[in-house]
Amino acid sequence: MDTGHSAGRLERYQTLITGFLAVGAAFVTVNAMKRTDQEQRLRHAEQMEQAKRPERFARQRIVETYPAVFDYLASEAELVGRMMNEGTLDIDRPIVERVAKFCVRLHQIMKDESIRSARPFFDGSIEMNLNFLAYKDEEFEKDEYREFLKDLAISVLDGTLPDTESRDYFFRLCHAIQDMRRPLTALSIYFAAFADDQAFG
The missing domain is CATH 1.20.5 (Single alpha-helices involved in coiled-coils or other helix-helix interfaces)
Known part of the structure; x- marks a missing residue:
């Protein structure tokens, strides 16, 4: 073997x-x-x-909410601006109420939690427009516009003409609102387009 x-x-x-x-x-x-x-x-x-x-x-x-809101505010801002440009802006009850409602609605929007929670996802131009609105809102807050507009409305209802300082401040508010028309329009278009993308996407 x-x-x-x-x-x-x-x-x-x-x-x-x-x-x-x-x-x-x-x-x-x-x-x-x-x-x-x-x-x-x-x-x-x-x-x-x-x-x-x-x-x-x-x-x-x-x-779902804000395209119409931004569009409404943009149209209100445009109306205020047009009245100023035409030189027909008298400080009467309708314009005081319009400005007051605009300012209050803007403040509600800028403090809304749904806006705050979504801001990290916005692109640069939208964030810039929101920052502009927030800045204006802070300026209004600093000047305590609510109290001013309430007092102005009371004087208008009483038929008392506002003094020069109050008149100047009111016009400053109107100019600030006019400045917000473009950002508000941009935001309305952006969110409406996003809603369409969601619907067809």
Whole structure:
């Protein structure tokens, strides 16, 4: 019996078996890595989708409400500006009420939580317009426009002409409102377009 030949053949078989096992192990490892990679990509896609939900939800809440509101305020701002440009602006009850309603509505919008929650997702031009409106709103707040307009309305109802200082301040409010027409129009168009994208997207 040739034990040396048998031992050599057995050694070759062992080498082949070891090689097959190594290839098999590598195949299993590669498959496991691919599966893990696919699972990670799937998890990442799910996380990205979840991350986008607050953005969509926040913006959706706004587009359902604010295009019409911004459009209304823009038309009011344009009307105030047109009256001023035509030189027909008398400080009477209708114009005082219009300015007061505009200022109060603007303040409500700028403090609205739905606007605040969606602002991180706005593009630069929209954020710039909102910052402009917020700045104007802060200026109004600083000047305590509510109290001023209330007193002015009372004097108008009484038939008392406002003094020069009150008249100048009222015109300053009107100029500030006129300045807001463009940003308000831009916001109305932006949110209306986003609403259309959502409807057809």
